[in-house]
Amino acid sequence: MEAARENPSWKSWFETYGPKLLLCARQWTRSLADAEDVVQEAFVRYWRHQRDLPGDPQALLITSVRRAALDLARRESRRAAREEKADGGLETREGIFDPLPGDGDERRLEIEAALHRLAPEQREVLVLKIWQELTFEQIGELLDISPNTAASRYRYALAALRKELKPLTYG
Amino acid sequence: MDDSLHQLENELKALRPRRPSVLLRARLERELENDEVASKHVPSPIIHTAVTTSRPPGYTTAATLRSWKWLGWQMMAAAAVALLVSLGVWQWQARSDDSPSTGMSVAGNSAQPAPSAPPTSTLVARDTAAVVDAFRPVKAANVLYDLRDEGLVLLEDNTPARRVRARYVDTYTWKNPATNASLRWSVPRDEVRVLPASFH
Numbered sequence: 001m002e003a004a005r006e007n008p009s010w011k012s013w014f015e016t017y018g019p020k021l022l023l024c025a026r027q028w029t030r031s032l033a034d035a036e037d038v039v040q041e042a043f044v045r046y047w048r049h050q051r052d053l054p055g056d057p058q059a060l061l062i063t064s065v066r067r068a069a070l071d072l073a074r075r076e077s078r079r080a081a082r083e084e085k086a087d088g089g090l091e092t093r094e095g096i097f098d099p100l101p102g103d104g105d106e107r108r109l110e111i112e113a114a115l116h117r118l119a120p121e122q123r124e125v126l127v128l129k130i131w132q133e134l135t136f137e138q139i140g141e142l143l144d145i146s147p148n149t150a151a152s153r154y155r156y157a158l159a160a161l162r163k164e165l166k167p168l169t170y171g
Numbered sequence: 172m173d174d175s176l177h178q179l180e181n182e183l184k185a186l187r188p189r190r191p192s193v194l195l196r197a198r199l200e201r202e203l204e205n206d207e208v209a210s211k212h213v214p215s216p217i218i219h220t221a222v223t224t225s226r227p228p229g230y231t232t233a234a235t236l237r238s239w240k241w242l243g244w245q246m247m248a249a250a251a252v253a254l255l256v257s258l259g260v261w262q263w264q265a266r267s268d269d270s271p272s273t274g275m276s277v278a279g280n281s282a283q284p285a286p287s288a289p290p291t292s293t294l295v296a297r298d299t300a301a302v303v304d305a306f307r308p309v310k311a312a313n314v315l316y317d318l319r320d321e322g323l324v325l326l327e328d329n330t331p332a333r334r335v336r337a338r339y340v341d342t343y344t345w346k347n348p349a350t351n352a353s354l355r356w357s358v359p360r361d362e363v364r365v366l367p368a369s370f371h
Contacts, residue, residue, distance in 0.1 A: 010203055014196070022195075023188035036195040044202050097186040108186060130183050158176050165179070
């Protein structure tokens with residue numbers, strides 16, 4: 001993400017890192033639309049005010065995304081409770097990964113569904129580790145947990161996914 | 172970790188996160204391109220600071236075109252146009268009456284007061300990059316500070332609907348690049364929307 005400082009164009013930068021940020025935001029929001037709102041808020045704040053700050057821009061942005069998502073969740077908690085009562089709970093089916101060709105896409109949908117069923121604290125560590133490529137130390141700092149806890153959650157998440165996906169591949 | 176976990180890990184890494192929507196990109200473009208345009212046309216650092224002020228933390232932008240929040244933007248644009256027209260008339264009247272202006276606060280260099288500027292409507296039409304001794308609109312913002320669901324109401328045809336009230340403070344700012352004088356106008360606004368209600 002050093003490109004943010006080297007490349008003055010936000011477009012090319014967002015082209016590269018926007019999908020990862022969106023996936024990250026999706027872990028902490030109720031819908032894709034909310035995730036996009038959160039990414040917009042965090043990215044604009046970063047690009048306007050934090051781009052030249054020292055430190056790791058990736059960690060800064062993810063922290064910003066997470067904070068924006070938590071703020072949004074607090075603001076909307078009452079509305080969400082009403083909606084859940086009305087429609088029986090949130091069951092979003094918006095894809096979080098690019099479709100894969102042929103039969104692979106069926107597998108992609110299964111993985112997305114399995115991810116959806118993971119415990120949120122395990123899923124967020126998994127997403128940060130796999131798709132943001134953060135170390136356990138960075139994840140621990142970001143989520144305010146120890147690196148060991150982050151590593152444990154990651155292993156639990158993988159084990160839970162393996163169990164969910166076992167009938168197809170891991171038997 | 173055993174082999175199956177490594178295999179799963181690799182399978183997950185092969186998945187590519189989906190790209191943000193075109194709408195999000197357009198929204199970012201609108202916000203960030205405005206910054207660039209403003210900083211190019213307004214060389215004063217004070218004005219630049221005003222333009223780049225971040226949004227309040229409680230504000231979110233509508234994510235879909237069907238969202239009620241778009242109505243707020245449309246109304247804000249309409250209000251801004253109405254304001255510019257009325258300000259032009261007001262300045263014209265002030266000049267023709269040859270009396271000092273009242274009602275709005277002007278900060279900055281008092282040696283060159285606002286009435287010396289040409290009407291704002293003329294300024295908007297004359298889009299020049301040169302620094303002119305006149306007030307130019309530099310910022311329009313609205314802050315949503317209360318959003319309340321006022322419950323069910325019945326329309327004239329007995330259709331059930333939900334009434335939602337949003338309360339804003341709209342703020343418009345003008346700057347005179349030559350003197351760094353600024354003029355800011357804030358006005359409260361209530362927006363009531365009646366949304367069709369459906370029962371399952």
